[in-house]
Amino acid sequence: MPGLKDVKDKINGVKKTAQITKAMNMVASAKLRGAQEKMESFRPYAGKFADTMRDLSGGMENSDLPLMEVRDVKTVEIVVFTSDRGLCGSFNANIIKAANRLRKQYEASGKRVQLVTVGKKGTQFFRKTGQLRTSFNDIMGSFQMFNAREISHSITEAFLSGESDQVDIVYGRFHSVGVQKPEIEELLPIKPLVTTEEAAGKSAGGAYTYEPDPAEIMDVLLPLFLNVQIYHAMLEVGASEQAARMTAMDNATKACKDMIKDLTQLYNKARQAAVTGELMDIVGGAEALKG
Missing domain, CATH: 1.10.287 (Helix Hairpins)
Known part of the structure; x- marks a missing residue:
């Protein structure tokens, strides 16, 4: 004894x-209130933006704009969003597992995979794979829209140059304080979000006339749409991180x-x-x- x-x-x-x-639980709880408020106030904006893109892109051909060009997929770029800090339970591990599983699925189908990480935890894990194209660290603690623009610009440049043929994002979506689940979304190429039949059904309730031409509007809105999608993913991860840390502590x-x-x-x-x-x-x- x-x-x-x-x-x-x-x-x-x-x-x-x-x-x-x-003390860490109390700090995470205070930060969660602010992060959750920002995320919930941004969700309607992101949803309305997606609705506008849905309406605009419904009658357009995929070849009309470079960011909507559907190609034979040889290289897939996976953008992984994690936190910069740990001590938040299995939150980062779940995102990394989902991204790694997706990476292996693409490789099994004969596609080349390259990675972009946002957050130190994802960078630390995927650096050893040798597939990391670039990383963005030390920004998840206090990110702004210009950070999302920087990430979006890097992804867009790689897609337009032919370095990647498809871009997927993996992030932790905030469902509640106790539930944060990994989410996988296809970011590029941007595709019409509804079928022609669904769009025709919705148009019965009212049609919109766009000025100037929808193609010109889309040319301006597509980069902004990518910024919004990236920023939305960062907000989700920011709120999820604090909720997971609060629960873990x-x-x-x-x-x-x-x-x-x-x-x-x-x-x-x-x-x-x-x-x-x-x-x-x-x-x-x-x-x-x-x-």
């Missing part, structure tokens, strides 16, 4: 750890309390054994004196 001092030192160490995890604090309870019981047993041993020494000494 360990000594009293050893057990007491362990109890004090676990108590300090519990204080740290509780809450679980860690509870685990510390359980450890303190178990160590306290062990301490009491060790103290009782020490007291019993001292009493036996006293009784033994008294008996020896009597003899």
Whole structure:
């Protein structure tokens, strides 16, 4: 049985750890409120933007604009969004697993895969594959729209130059404080989001006349649409990271309390054994004196 001092030192160490995890939980909770508010306020904008693109692209040919060009896919670029920091449970691991599984599926079908990572955790994992084209680190803590434009520009340049024929994004979507799931979406080429029949059915409720020509509008909106999609993914990951960290730190604090309870019981047993041993020494000494 360990000594009293050893057990007491362990109890004090676990108590300090519990204080740290509780503080991190409170910080993550405060950050989550801001991140969740930004994400939820941006979701309607992203949805309305997608509806506009759906209406505009419904009657256009894929070859009308370079970013809508559908090619024979030989090279797929996967953009993986993770956090820069850890201590958020299995959040990053789930995104990396989903991206790695997607990578292996493309490779099994004979396609070449290259990777772009946003966030340190994804960069650290995928750097060893030798397929990392570029990475964007140290931005997930305080990203802005210009960061999304920079990422979007890099992806677009690779697609237009023929370096990639298809671009997929993998990120963690925020469902609730307790649920954040990896999401996979095809980013490029941009395709009409509804079929001709669905578009015809919706047009019965009202038609829009665009000025100037829809092709000219799309030429301007397509890059903006990519910026919005990238920024939306970053907002989802930002909120999901804080929610996952808050949950992980809450679980860690509870685990510390359980450890303190178990160590306290062990301490009491060790103290009782020490007291019993001292009493036996006293009784033994008294008996020896009597003899």
